[in-house]
Amino acid sequence: MSIEPRPPPPQFALLLKRALGGRAGWGGFALQILFVAALLWIGYEIVENARANLAAQRITSGFGFMRNTAGFDVSQSLIPYSGSDTYGRVLLVGLLNTLLVAIVGIFFATVIGFVVALGRLSPNWLLSRISGGYVELIRNLPLLFQILFWYLAVLAALPNPRQSISVFGLFFLSNRGLVVPKPIADPGLEPFALAILAAIIAASLLRDYARRALFESGRVITIWPYALGLLIGLPLLSALIFGKPVTFEIPELKGFNFSGGSRLIPEFVALTLAISMYTASFIAEIVRAGIQSVHKGQMEAGASLGLSRGSTLRLIVVPQALRVILPPLTNQYLNLTKNSSLAVAIGYPDLVSVFAGTTLSQTGQAIEIIAITMGVYLLISLVTSAIMSFYGWRIGRSLGA
């Protein structure tokens, strides 16, 4: 039977005093209340003043317009949308388009950034110079020009839909974008999706098992062939038993454009390309700084253990570098999301374009719409930060820091 020290009796009053007043005690507490009250009062005055001014100028105010019919169309929407939907739905359409660019952009920016950083650190002279050139070129040109360049360059290079470049009669590339066959769900889809899910779970269990074997008994088990087999085999099996999961709707040229199929619009491609490449040049420098901040003895230690350069980087250097990389990387992710608002220049229907643009000018309610738009960007940024902080906390924990 072990003896544990008895915890001191809780002193709630003291704790409360500390939490609210800090070292200054109750006096500080009162001061803080006064400060918050003053802030609230200023905020209230601002809102009231704006309301009074708008009323005096007979400018409509309030958020009632969100329920009105928008009456205009949008070129890309992830959810069903037509002109007879409300401004509220326009907000959602724009938000989803912004998020789409942000997520796809963050993904590619990270991948390109890491690749370029590793290239720049590579002992290969040519590779490191090309990577260095990439960084210096891209990060020193204004983003707006890069977006316009890609947009106009991409458009200029592509033919009109009637002369589109066809790949096997299934994919069509023209200045209207890339048209691909559209998957349409068949009854076999549900078991197919379940099979994929099961394969993923099985593969991750396998990975856990292999890791445990490595840490506990030092055995190295190669699992990737089994994981691959599971990931391909199970869905294939399901397709054989329950029939094919989807059929494809083949696009065909009708009139001016393709009908049927799904389409990747050139605005999206140009915007994503430009912001990923731009942000990647900053990420590359952040990653390079992070990797170089890890003592080179770590690299040598890895080599003397017989690990390859790649394994040393992956297992020893990058995890340590991540602690340095993550905070500035988060900044870049936030920048990328906010930079996506430049979409309006090339007609990509993002939040700023359809909501702070068309909706604003149709309703004329600048204050409300700008406030909502700022709130939405703030929310996106805070969520991104929170996710990155959580990730950083996990890395810190696993490194025992």
Place this chain on the structure above:
Amino acid sequence: MKRVSLVLTFAAAAVLSSGAVSAQTLKTVQDRGMLSCGVGQGLAGFSSPDDKGNWTGLDVDVCRAIAAAIFNDPTKVKFIPLSAKDRFTALQSGEIDVLSRNTTWTLSRDTSLGANFTGVTYYDGQGFLVKKSLKVNSALELNSASVCVQTGTTTEQNLADYFKLNNMKYEVIAFANEDETVKAYESGRCDVFTTDVSGLYAERLKLANPADHAVLPEVISKEPLGPMVRHGDDQWFDLVKWTLFAMVDAEELGITQKNVDEMAKSDKPELKRVFGTDGNLGEQLGVTKDWVARIVKAVGNYGEAFDRNVGAGSKLGIARGLNQLWNKGGIQYAPPIR
């Protein structure tokens, strides 16, 4: 971002200012010695800087006419080019005294923006510009077309209504600026460029080969374009409104830039009232008795301004059409100066 921050500044101004709108715009303008006029960002015939950097166009001439009536000097105008999106905020915030930027008069704009339309400078309608090589002769053949528009205008709603009504599909690509819209159309991103017909003629001039593009015959909307002032200053509203009326009345009475001095000596009672040799109509508006003469000397009558900027005497060569005087088959009509 630049555009958003502009709107933001205006919004902040509206939030922070206390009782910003003075009901004394005329006095403010006189004290400043300069009229602040919101115009377009470069629409040939309506508002665009010429090769010497002087603003010209029909919308610009309205501003010059107001300046002439107040200062007897049509150059005392500060032109502020505004995008379609920013124009109302600029007016609401007091950044400009009058907005003369081919703006369509609609009920919602008249009621909800805290601003008033003062008249119609140009009766327009929305049309379509297409490449001749597409061999399209009617807007009804545009099913499944891609359409480029400028965002922040009445155009997007008209477009949606028209295609819906005629059961046609289309794809809309909306750009923030007119220039980018036209560039995208020219690069082949869209089959069609749509805006007010006058704008189509103006933008067609900017294309590499204007003759390869045609304006389709359909006009799908009513777009009466006119100047706007802030709500709540009736004196200023009257002055801007009557400046335009004076230009139209001058044309009807046959007063031109050339003959204005002779006409001013006329004994006709009507002309005496107009030129202020009889009565003090101009002073009732808050300006001088010879206000009409000042306006006509500066920019000419409505017909002259029209011809010089968008009509037969300009590169656009648009016919008078609806903008002809009421007694010559058009609908331009101004109440009498009396």
